[in-house]
Amino acid sequence: MEKVTVIGTGPAGLTAAIYLARSNMKPLVIEGLEPGGQLTTTTEVENFPGFPEGIMGPELMNNMRKQAERFGTTFKAGWVKKVDLSRRPFKVFVGDEEIETEALVISTGAKARLLGIPGEKESIGMGVSACATCDGFFFRDKKLLVVGGGDSAMEEATFLTRFASEVTVVHRRDELRASKIMQERARQNEKIKWALNRIPVEVVRNEMGVKGLKVKNNETGQEEILEADGIFIAIGHKPNTDFLEGQLKLDGLGYVEVEPGTTKTSVPGVFACGDVQDPVYRQAITAAGSGCMAALDCERFLEGNAADDWSKSL
Numbered sequence: 001m002e003k004v005t006v007i008g009t010g011p012a013g014l015t016a017a018i019y020l021a022r023s024n025m026k027p028l029v030i031e032g033l034e035p036g037g038q039l040t041t042t043t044e045v046e047n048f049p050g051f052p053e054g055i056m057g058p059e060l061m062n063n064m065r066k067q068a069e070r071f072g073t074t075f076k077a078g079w080v081k082k083v084d085l086s087r088r089p090f091k092v093f094v095g096d097e098e099i100e101t102e103a104l105v106i107s108t109g110a111k112a113r114l115l116g117i118p119g120e121k122e123s124i125g126m127g128v129s130a131c132a133t134c135d136g137f138f139f140r141d142k143k144l145l146v147v148g149g150g151d152s153a154m155e156e157a158t159f160l161t162r163f164a165s166e167v168t169v170v171h172r173r174d175e176l177r178a179s180k181i182m183q184e185r186a187r188q189n190e191k192i193k194w195a196l197n198r199i200p201v202e203v204v205r206n207e208m209g210v211k212g213l214k215v216k217n218n219e220t221g222q223e224e225i226l227e228a229d230g231i232f233i234a235i236g237h238k239p240n241t242d243f244l245e246g247q248l249k250l251d252g253l254g255y256v257e258v259e260p261g262t263t264k265t266s267v268p269g270v271f272a273c274g275d276v277q278d279p280v281y282r283q284a285i286t287a288a289g290s291g292c293m294a295a296l297d298c299e300r301f302l303e304g305n306a307a308d309d310w311s312k313s314l
Contacts, residue, residue: 001089002028004298005101007080011284012274013107014064015291016298020105021071023299028101029068030094031077032108046137048284060284080108085247085267103269103302105294106248106256108240110275110282114233115147119203123231127210128203130233132156133283139230141165145213147200148234149173154182156234161191168193168226170200170215195226203231239276248272255279263294269305271297 004020004027006013013029020027046054069075078094089100112130114120120128129135132146136159144164146157149171160167169186174197176183186192198215204225205211212227239255241248249257249266256265256272263271273294274287 002026002099002101003302004028004103004105005030005090005092005099006105006107007092008032008107008109008274008276009061009065009075010107010109010274010287011061011064012109012276012287012291012294013105014061014068015288016105016107016273016295017068017073017291018064018071019292019295020298021068021073023295024072025299025302027068027073027105028099029073029075030080030092030099031075032079045134045284047134080243082243083247085270088269090270103298104271105263105291105298106244106265106270106272106276107274107287107291107294108243108276109287110237110239110255110279112233113236113238115200115235117200117202119205120233123203123205123210127205127229128231128233130237131282132159132232132234135230135232136160136163139163142229143227144168144230144232145170145195145226145228146232146234147171147213148236149176149178150234150236151178151182152236153234154178154186156232157192158186158189160232161189164191164230166193167191168195168228170195170198170213170226172199172218173197174218198226237275237279237282239279241276251279253279263290263297269301271301 004025006017006027006029009031017027017029044054045057081093084091090104092099140163142164143166145168146153147170157167157169197218201216202214204214212225214225216223241254251257256277258277263273265272271294273290275282
């Protein structure tokens with residue numbers, strides 16, 4: 001039986017593993033299909049403290065993994081199909097294997113919803129982004145597109161005007177879904193232009209990178225290319241919580257609900273950290289901070305709920 005199992009290897013999961021390992025908890029970390037999380041698809045990271053010259057995303061995650069290993073973390077490759085949190089020890093099903101664990105830390109993250117059009121995936125990190133806060137700085141004095149019509153899109157577009165020379169909002173309908181106050185704020189910004197009633201068709205690239213976005217005009221049926229140096233996708237995120245269905249309390253969007261100010265979930269002994277429980281900030285540093293919180297919450301839980309105590313009560 002494992003004392004603590006961590007599902008996920010992004011900044012949250014690896015930080016939790018570092019703290020747990022240093023407390024002699026000997027955590028087992030389950031790596032998914034994309035070890036390292038979203039940062040492994042990012043190029044240069046300039047906003048993670050401690051790296052004044054920046055650091056490549058994959059290098060940062062590899063360093064965190066080595067640090068966790070150094071203190072005694074073990075890693076297991078595999079995909080968690082489901083969990084059984086109905087009683088302790090909890091059960092984690094990885095492929096055809098069943099793992100029992102006294103406590104569980106969930107840090108499976110969230111994925112940005114993408115458009116699913118040609119040229120998009122291969123341009124992630126090379127002109128296409130789903131995080132203005134992360135990447136806006138790299139587009140100073142550039143022409144940008146923001147795809148989306150909700151509050152997130154208005155927020156991203158407004159933020160990007162701090163750097164870009166021009167930001168055009170692209171939305172498939174003639175009306176926005178964003179709240180009235182967010183719309184008004186965006187419409188009052190002189191740097192924000194509008195391309196409504198246009199459906200994204202393809203990310204247009206050349207040998208230098210992103211050149212623009214091919215769109216179809218809903219009114220005329222004609223296609224055109226909106227020229228831009230960068231494209232920001234702002235159509236929401238999907239937390240990776242399908243395997244938790246019926247096991248933990250989730251909010252309406254599928255994020256794990258935690259007790260405010262903690263990482264405690266609706267099941268004692270199960271903790272959630274990182275983007276899987278954070279629909280607001282979604283930053284590497286906030287994920288890492290919540291990973292530390294999860295480790296400390298987990299340690300305190302295990303100190304007050306020794307295996308012998310709860311096994312006798314079952």
